[in-house]
Amino acid sequence: MRKTLIALIALSGLAGAKPVSDTQKTFSVNAPDSWKFSSGSDSRGVAQAGWKNEKNTGAMMITAVPVKEKSLEDWAKGAARQSPKTTISDEKLGGQAAKRLEFTTDEGYTNVLWLTRKGKNGAMVSLVYTSECKDDIPAIRKSIVSSFHWNR
Numbered sequence: 001m002r003k004t005l006i007a008l009i010a011l012s013g014l015a016g017a018k019p020v021s022d023t024q025k026t027f028s029v030n031a032p033d034s035w036k037f038s039s040g041s042d043s044r045g046v047a048q049a050g051w052k053n054e055k056n057t058g059a060m061m062i063t064a065v066p067v068k069e070k071s072l073e074d075w076a077k078g079a080a081r082q083s084p085k086t087t088i089s090d091e092k093l094g095g096q097a098a099k100r101l102e103f104t105t106d107e108g109y110t111n112v113l114w115l116t117r118k119g120k121n122g123a124m125v126s127l128v129y130t131s132e133c134k135d136d137i138p139a140i141r142k143s144i145v146s147s148f149h150w151n152r
Contacts, residue, residue, distance in 0.1 A: 017030035017031065017032060017033065017143065017147075018030060018031055018032075018033050019031075019147075020037075020049065020051070020062065021049070021062075021151060022048075022049055022062045022063060022064040022123070023039075023048065023049050023063075023064070024064045025151055025152075026064035026121055026123065026150070026151060026152060027062070027064060027123045027148065027149060027150050027151055028147075028148075028149050028151055029062060029125060029144060029147050029148050029149070030143055030147040031051045031060060032051070032053075032135065032140065034053065034054070034135075035051035035052055035053050035058075035059070035060070036051060036052060036053075036054070037049070037050070037051055038050045038051065038052055038059075048061050048062070048063045049061070049062050049063075050062070053133065053134075053135055055132070055133075055134075057129060057130045057132045057133040057134070057135075058127075058128070058129040058130070058133040058135045058137070058140075059127075059128050059129070060125070060126065060127050060128075060140075061124075061125075061126045061128075062123070062124070062125050062126075063123075063124045063126075064121065064122065064123055064124075065122045065123075065124060066120055066121070066122065067117045067120055067121070067122035072097060072098070072099055072115065072116070072117060073099070075099070075115055075117070075122065076088050076099035076101060076115055079101055079113065079115065080101055083103045083105075083111075085103040085104065086101050086102065086103040087101070087102050087103065088100070088101055089102070091114065091145060092145060093114050093116045093123075093125070093144070093145055093148040094116075094145070094146070094147070094148030094149050094150070096116055096118075096148075096150075097116065098114050098115060098116035098145075098148075099114070099115045099116075100112065100113070100114050101113040101114075101115070108130050108131060109128055109129070109130055110128065110129055110130070111126065111127075111128050112126065112127045112128075112141065113125070113126045113127075114126075114144060114145070114148075116148070118150050121150075121152075123148070123150075125144055125148065127140065127141065127144065
């Protein structure tokens with residue numbers, strides 16, 4: 001069974017980065033120029049915008065969602081329940097409070113998910129990569145936190 005690599009990423013300050021927005025135009029981040037666009041939806045049918053590298057060893061996914069949880073902490077804890085290996089950290093995303101969730105699957109996929117919100121609007125930026133990914137992952141991660149911007 002072929003695994004599909006999905007990820008969400010925001011890139012700033014990278015040579016060859018391009019600004020991209022979620023499907024609802026709620027927020028934007030920068031994506032590497034060399035990564036190709038691939039659209040789709042998650043298991044709930046929520047539209048997502050995604051980009052992946054040529055060898056499918058690195059990808060990013062961005063999604064805008066309505067947030068029902070009372071706090072960013074509650075949202076992060078709920079999302080972390082999907083994998084017992086998940087660590088949750090405080091981070092800034094575009095200068096705003098965010099939570100970073102991170103875990104590695106048994107298959108070797110490192111998953112990094114940033115969550116932030118503005119009122120009831122939630123933004124999820126996800127980066128997934130393998131050890132075989134030749135892209136500059138530290139620069140991509142740094143770019144994610146610096147390029148995030150609310151459009152409305």
